[in-house]
Amino acid sequence: MASITQRIQAFLHSPRGRQLAEQGRRQLAKPENQQRIKGLLARLQGRGHRR
Template sequence: MPIVEKVKRFLQSPNGRRLTEQGRRLAADPRNRERARGMLTRMRRR
């Protein structure tokens, strides 16, 4: 089974939906967005 199919099946499972919703809530927090931007900036400098 290709990896894309495995990911699709996981995202449709109850655990996948729960993690997706948790990710959306975390991404909506401005503090978390700023932390993610800072991390990406540091990674790009290397």
């Protein structure tokens, strides 16, 4: 049985995996999504310091 990392690698090299990776790259290039990610990271980092 293949390990999870081997299965992920195989998926990313499949046509569907390449298509989803490219779609993700296009979404990450959008400024509004970059702002959402920055806000999420700021919230998560802020919560970690309060404890």
